[in-house]
Amino acid sequence: MVDTIKVSAKSRSTAVAGAIAGVIREHKRADVQAIGAGAVNQTVKAIAIARGYLERDGLDIVCMPAFVEVDVGGEERTAIKFAVEVSRTFTPILPPVPEPPPAPPE
Amino acid sequence: MVDTIKVSAKSRSTAVAGAIAGVIREHKRADVQAIGAGAVNQTVKAIAIARGYLERDGLDIVCMPAFVEVDVGGEERTAIKFAVEVSRTFTPILPPVPEPPPAPPE
Secondary structure, eight states: OOOOEEEOTTSOHHHHHHHHHHHHHHHSEEEEEEOSHHHHHHHHHHHHHHHHHHHTTTEEEEEEEEEEEEEETTEEEEEEEEEEEEEEEOOOSSOOOOOOOOOOOO | OOOOEEEOTTSOHHHHHHHHHHHHHHHSEEEEEEOSHHHHHHHHHHHHHHHHHHHTTTEEEEEEEEEEEEEETTEEEEEEEEEEEEEEEOOOSSOOOOOOOOOOOO
16 A cells, blocks of 8 residues: 655645646545645645656546545644546657755755 | 636536536536646646546546646646546446435425
């Protein structure tokens, strides 16, 4: 089973996109979890960015959001879990480009 | 071409879900547009809810978010456009639920 990628409102969308792309390349699917509007927004942006990264691998992705109840420090919270999956493979037109290195800590 | 469903942070997610389900039943795809974290959050919740509505029609959906530039009152804004599509059809296990009858006159 693949670990769930947990996103907060403060997560950088490009960093999350890189994580999603990495998991998708290896497992062909990824689960991403967000609690709250800010985190959901960062996740959606990350999925849009990851699609661009994976295009160069000949992978197209789709996602399906669902409500899940999760335990956060003993309290039950409603999260959104995005199941991200490869929808099709194709021959990439563009050569692969290296992804940007992780940003230094702020 | 199908009209784009535009969602704001104040949109009710169940109302948006109903609109998405209606367009999907007719056209097998829907475009949903949101600007800002609140609107993106309402859209994601609506897609999760619409999936439940469409389950009774034997339709499963997926979505793919993308960045788009849109003109809002003469200003260019970055929106997220969600392309929602039918991913598979199946025989529903649950019978369709009738819509509630019209309320009696008061």
